[in-house]
Amino acid sequence: MTQQAAQLWKDWRLHLLVFGIVMFTEIIGTHEIPIGAGVILLLPMLYAVIIGIALFFTPLVKQKQSIHAESLVFISVTLLIAKFGVQAGTALPQLIEAGWALVFQEIGNLGTILIALPLAILLGLKRESVGMTHSIGREANLALITDKYGLSSPEGRGVMAMYIFGTVFGSIFLGLASGFLATITPLHPYSFAMATGIGSGSMAAASLGPLVAAHPNMAETLTAFSGASNLLTSVTGLYASIFIGLPLTEKLYEIMTRDKSNKNKIGKKSKAV
Amino acid sequence: MLKNIQEWILLFVIIGAMIIIGNWIGYDIMPLQAIPGIITLALISLAGLIIHRLIPSKKIPSIAYIGLLAFILTIPGFPGSEQIVTWTSEVNLLAITTPILAYAGISIGRSWADFVKLGWKTIIVGMFVLVGTYLGSAIIAEITLRIQGVI
Structure with a gap:
């Protein structure tokens, strides 16, 4: 990431483009689309990611800008994390009060296994499904699966597919889903704020944004909970995957495929990924 | 440095x-x-x-x-x-x-070129992975917060 950060600040083309996007999207501002009982919030950051992708396909953005942009995401996310942190310190009494919820919700990150793994098996995916559903498949998980199975294994292909999916679609999807879920489910905004720490800075930003925009009076507490949750996940996330997530996925995969075939499918290719 | x-x-x-x-x-x-x-x-x-x-x-x-x-x-x-x-x-x-x-x-x-090459199954599973993580955490947080009487 920043190790090879060389002269990124000189890429004026990139910074001017992003500056243009920021001004343009902030002028458009926030809009709401009611869907049934729920509301989808369209925030400037959501237009920004879509415009950014679109610009990549114009001559304005060259390969170089796109490569530099990746390091810039990392650097700019640090400011967001600092913002999370300063809100969290202030809210220490509330954090202590809600401490157990913060700790326990980390286990909820394993919810993906219970929901997505059966679906993947139902759709006919084989060992790929282990790589795809053991976590949300960010960098750390990519490393974990590569280390354990190799990147060219079915599990490796699965985690890679999930990584690409999350990279391109994760923030857009969560940005839309977060506000919508918060309006159609009876769950408290605090609970959703704690859920935003899922192991990716940009996805956390995208899912917290609609919550803060919809409940400006709770903005500070929501940010504090989100910050604490992000901090917890960034420290514990990988270990949760190693010691709980991946073994659980393996076990569940074994149980769910046992009656279908007497486990001779390991390593067999599936064309779905 | x-x-x-x-x-x-x-x-x-x-x-x-x-x-x-x-x-x-x-x-x-x-x-x-x-x-x-x-x-x-x-x-x-x-x-x-x-x-x-x-x-x-x-x-x-x-x-x-x-x-x-x-x-x-x-x-x-x-x-x-x-x-x-x-x-x-x-x-x-x-x-x-x-x-x-x-x-x-x-x-x-x-990554767009790689993205469009993903099969529809990956896209569907991917959405469930994200929602599963997000909703899973939110539900556990909700239960704990209610038990604790915070909300």
């Missing part, structure tokens, strides 16, 4: 300027009012990046140091905490997220 610090500072100046302008357009906070806050956030981030670089073990990501540092500095009673809180509250969270996702968009463009 010094080269890196110089690079980081210049980048924070560029990104900080964008955030200040977005903060002004989108959330009506005058630039002068927000400058101390963004400088504070940038200094905390810079300190975290430096700490990460200085500590030989790379098991803990730099954002963990940044989050922890910002957290400790603003615990009520910590010297200067009120000042930091007052300053940084002038920088709207959403004004920070817009440039992040703009950079992300430009960076994502490169």
